[in-house]
Each structure stands twice: as structure tokens, then as C-alpha cells.
Amino acid sequence: MPFQAPLMLFGAAAVTVPLALHFFYRARYKPLPWGPMKLLREAVEQTSRRLKFQERLLLLLRCLALILLALALARPALDSVSGAASDGPVDAVLMFDTSYSMAARDGEKTRLERAKDAAVAVLDALPDQSSVQIYACADRAQALGPVSRYNRDQAKQLVRSIEVTSLSTDVLPGLTDALAAAETGTAPAKEIYVFSDLQKSGFERQQPGLRAKCEEAREKKAGLVFVRCGNPGRKIPNVSVVDVKLLAAIPHTRTRVPFVVTVKNTGPEPVRGIKVSLELDGKAVERDATQIDQIDPGATAEVTLTGGLEESGPRLLAVYADGDGLDGDNVLYKIVGVRDKVNALLVAHPFAGLPATDAGDWFVRKALVPFDTERERDKIEKYFIATESVQPAEVGPDKLAGKDIVYLLNAPVRTDDPFVGMPPAFVSQLAEFVKGGGGLVFGAGPLVNPGDYNRVLGRAGAGLLPVPLGPDLPAATAEAPFRPAVESIDDRDDVFGKVKPYADWIDRATFTRMLHLDDTGPDAAGGRVRVRTTDNRPLVASRVVGDGEVLFFAAPLDESWGSRLMADGQFAVPLTTYIVSHLTGRKVPGGARTAGDTLTWAPPVAASGYELIKPRPRTGKGDDGRNRLRVKLGEAKAGAGARPVVSTADSLVAGEYAIVPAGGAQADGATFAVNPDLRETDNLEPVSDSELEKMLGYRPTIIQAGAGTETAIRERRTHGEWTEWVLLALLLLLMGEATWAWFCGRAW
Structure with missing residues (x-):
């Protein structure tokens, strides 16, 4: 004792x-x-x-x-408490739950505001010469200060400045750092206060490790106090924005496109009167919000909003839902690459003297620009996709300027004949084009020599082949041709999963010869087979190269080898549209992330330093990022690829982020849409006292935040002493002694 x-x-x-x-x-x-x-x-x-x-x-x-x-x-005093005297110094660590469920409102105050009031009460109740350290924790711990651990005024100011993040709850990281921080103090007594709404999911995520850490705190005589900052009996009505889709394969300017927004009721009760609105770069795309009458618990609802796309470039799409009890998951961001024009380069032989449909690029051109060349020239000129065709022997590096996607259609590479095949300078520049985010599509044919392709375009050459080309395959017959296997397509595939509903047309896409894509050797590492034939041969393979991607069709995209892959416009047009959408979408730097994820960008051109542009407020308009908070990131560092990368994990709040060269505009770098971690609102149920005891293996001290917090803290600290019981025993003893002395006729 x-x-x-x-x-x-x-x-x-x-x-x-x-x-x-x-x-x-x-x-x-x-x-x-x-x-x-x-x-x-x-x-x-x-x-x-x-x-x-x-x-x-x-x-x-x-x-x-x-x-x-x-x-x-x-x-x-009792061994089971921190051992702090009611007036002896304490090394206190205050840990705040900053997950966005702490922004839920209980009465006139949010849970975080109640946590701040309770923390100030704890600071006032600390004995003289006590030290204070403050941590914020959602699913990671962050030391906040104060600069001087003995300055309680600094600590109170710091407490008042704490804000919620867009992260989900995990108690273990914060408790681990809090215990380590408490041990750095010099006072014999250690106390750790956890201010939280005690959301059950935060204790369940790493429950075995959390239980072991609490046992360690008990062994080290560190008093652990959970301050419940929410009303455990209150059910929070909540709706999350879970998805937004554009019903336009390739977003481009001067169009109005529909956006389908999906919201979900993650609370325990029906929610009524939810208003859904949508903004593009801070500007509403529709005048009024759309209201959802009612969403039952666990149910989803879809709302369609339409808006015009006026400016090209990466645009921030933001969807908002208002009318529930928690704002943290009422927003979803998405980066939309809006284009004024998509420029495609088609490298193919013209096959002079033959019908137009025998030209190597005819089917692809018609799928890209589905208009009649003679009668609809005005539509072709105004269309958002523009094509340029060139023969393999005549193509040069300059042809790649301003292009978004390149098709190599039965295009040979140059061997000893300078008049046949693509020149080395073009192939070299093509590799840089793809690494910089461009899209590349190969179409097979009789002019594609597997040996030349492996040597010039394979891993030892330009590195553009998804997998090596193997020996020629035996030809099929017209009666039993090769066919794509619809069942080999992944439903989640961004390209072929979307054309999977066209099963009847896919079944008619036959061909009698195809190249052998060897996906079994070591040089096939990194490649992915996306479609196979009915006899399980790879038909379409892909590989990410730098920031771009390559697709290789083992069958021709013209009519050579009896190919009918592109012969049916009702299949060829959507297939080509999804290919262009997928490949050109990679050229938009950044993308969607979840709060807390690491943001990484490989700058195409080196700069002396880089900055992170933090999110603008919801009321902000479409500025270029110069008026928002900027954080210095230093120089780019060597990454896994060939180019140096800039990265940061400072993405704790949902919104629009950008990594740019120091002093540069947002358009000069990569833009990221960071969304809330929806794991936080999967289960908003708080843990009860008995459940917490079962999880931790003992009954911890749990105090309800409110007017009596300071009194509860003082009572807890003195309750650990036996002094009052000893004094009571002394009083009873003296009464007994006086009675016995009177009985014996004796006095002192």
C-alpha cells in the first residue's frame, strides 16, 4: 500500500x-x-x-x-489508482477524439464543445506543479502541445482551438502515445484522460491491442479516465453521401450532363427531408436543391441532378446532403476531367486502292467520330473528339503534341527498311507520352511481327507492351472462329465491365487469327489480362506505364484476319467511348482519396520546392488556390518509379487539395479530392459501461462530461486514499476508549 x-x-x-x-x-x-x-x-x-x-x-x-x-x-492510498494525492503534482495527458462523430450535437453544444469544457474543468482540478500534454486522435495520434507542459493557460488556449477531422475512430494509437507521454513526466502520479463520445467501433477496431495497452497502463499505475462527451441514449439521425456518377462517358465542355447521387441512411431511425445539392468548383450546378422525402434505416436513395460543364480541365465536383444530425459525412468530392477536345492519333496503313472500310483505321475513326464524312462535316468539326491519321513510316515525334490517345493499328516497327514501320524517334517519344499520362491502344494484324515488337516495344526496348508476344497461334476456321468470352470480363472493369451488357454483340465479334499474348513468363509481370477468348486465350491485356496505360488487342481492330471486333457500331461505339474515357481519365493528375491517405504526385518537371494547398471553405468560389492556406513540402524525393515524387499525409479534413511547385497556381500541379472516412458512420452506437468493462478486462473510471466534471475528478483523486476510513476508525476507537475509561473510572 x-x-x-x-x-x-x-x-x-x-x-x-x-x-x-x-x-x-x-x-x-x-x-x-x-x-x-x-x-x-x-x-x-x-x-x-x-x-x-x-x-x-x-x-x-x-x-x-x-x-x-x-x-x-x-x-x-489504493494500489489500483494512479497514486496521486489530492494536492500532489500529476503528469496529466489529455487525449481528444477528433473523429467527425464528435461534431454531433447534443442539445445546444456539440460533443467536441462538451469535451473542451470538461478538459478545462480537468485542468482547473489539477494540483499545483502538475504537467499537461494534449493529444488529438481519430485513427492516428497527433501531439498538440503545449510548448511548456507546466503552463496551464497555454493548455487551455490549445484545448479551445481543437477541431474535428474527417477521420474515423480508433482509440489505440492515441492511448499508446498518451501513455508514452505520461511516462516522460517526473511526478510520481500519472493520469490519462480520454475525451470521446466512446463510439463502439473505435474500441472494436483493435480491441485485443487496446486491452493489452490498458493492462499496461494499470501495471504502470497510470490512472485512466474516460470522459463520455455524448448522451449515450440519444440516437443520431444520419445520412451519408456514398457515391456520385456522371452519366457521360467523356465529360466535355458546352454540354449538360446528369449526375446520379447516392445517399444512405446509416442511422437507426428514418430520416426525412434530406436536401441534396451539387457544386462544381464552388458554384451550384442547379439553382435549387432536390429533397428526399424519407430514407429508412440501412436504405439508399438516388437523386439525379443535371449541370452544365463550362470550363475544361480538372474540376472539383462536390455533392452535399443537409438535414440530418451529423455533417461530417454529408459531402462527397470527385475530380472530373472536363475536356474541350480529345485528340486521337491513329497510326495505320491506308491500303491504297481498296475500299475505305479496308483502311486500317476506318472502324476506329467511325467509332471515335460516329458521323458521315461527306454529309455531316459541320458536326465532325464541332465534335469534341478529333482524329488525325498517319502512316507508320511517316509518323514523327511532333505528331504527339497535343494528343491524348494514340492507336497503333496493325502498325509495324521499323527494321532495316527505312520506308516501312514507325521510326525509332517516334517510338522513343511515344514511351514518354504514355509515362506522362497518355493512353495507347494496340490493334493486331498481319504487319505486326512478334519478334520486332518484343525487341523494340517490349521490356528491353520502350517498355510499352503489357505482356510479351509469343509464337504464332494456329488459325481458326470460319466455321469455328475465336470469340471473346463474356464470362471472363470482371464486372468492376472500368472499360469492359461497362460493355458486358452488350453480350449479344460481343458474341458476334469473331476472328480467325490472333496474336499470342504470353501472360505466363517473368516479362509479363505487371500486365493484366482483361478479356479472354472462349478457349481461354488472352484477348486484351493492359499495363500501367508511368501515369498512362496501354491496352493491347490480340485481334485486329479492322477487318483483316476475318475480324469482326469493330464491325458492329452498336458495340464498337460504346467500347471505344469507354476506352477513351478510361485512358484519358488517367491524364488528370491527383484523383479521389480518403481522409488520412497519403497524397503523392510525380512532377513531370523538377522544381526547387513544392507546396500543399489546403481545402477552401464551402462558401469559397473557384479561385486558383493562391488565396488558400499553403504548407511547404520541400523537394521531391526518389520514389518507386523513375521520377521523383512529392508526398504528404496532411489530408485529415475532407476537401480539395493540390500539390504544386512553390508559388505556382493550382493548375500547375495535381489536384486531389479527399473524402470523409465513411467507416466512422457505419455504426454510430456508443459503447456502454458494461461493454467497455468486458472489452478492457476491468471496469475503468468513466465520467460524464458536464457541470459536475471538476467535482467528479477531485472525488476520484481523493477516493483513492484510505485517510477518511482511518480517521473514522480513529474516531470510533476514541469513543470506545472514553467509554472504557469512564467504566473503569480512569482518565488520561
């Missing part, structure tokens, strides 16, 4: 006083013989034995009273 004032135990030496009075001041007498006394000897001896017993018991009670008084002054 520890003592708060162990020196006071020396006061127990006062027990020698009654002993001295008893033994050294006993009545002294000289025996004198007296005849009558002999008659009374037996009676006197019997009475003397009774008096001695009374005196010794009285002596024992008085000695015990002095010992209890010394013990009370020494202030014994």
Missing part, C-alpha cells in the same frame, strides 16, 4: 508516551505488615487482577489511537 506522506508514519513513535506513563509513574509503596490485611489478601489479589486487565486494555486502546493518528497523517 503506498502512502502520500510516508514521513508521518514516524508519528507512531508517540505510542511510547502512554507506555512511559503506565510503567514509570506507577504508584511506589513500601510494604508494611498489618494483621487485618491478611484477612483481606485474597479479596485484594482478586481485585488487583481485574484492575490490571482494565488498565492494560485501556493502555492498548490509547496506543492504537496514536498509531491510527499517525497512519491517517501518512495518507494511505
